[in-house]
Amino acid sequence: MFCKGKKFVILSPILVNIKEIENDHNKYWKWKIFYYNPEDKRLFPPKRNPAFGWTINFANWKSIFAFVLLLAFFAFILGMIESRS
Helix, strand or coil: CEECCEEEEEECCEEEEHHHHHHHHHCCEECCCEECCCCCCCCCCECCCHHHCECCECCCHHHHHHHHHHHHHHHHHHHHHHHHC
């Protein structure tokens, strides 16, 4: 639906401006690549395009800690592979 040059979409019975949704969502992305939302408690929230997987919430220390643990695990595995060859 179009109204005076602006794009609108109907969500249930509510008429919502798409730009308002995009601006609200964009405020949590720093430099458009780092997700920073202190209110979001998920460890790995979906990326801007959910088809690309998940990202880290840099405002959540648990998310950063889980990411560091994941990196340490892979470094350990690579170290074990290198030591055997």
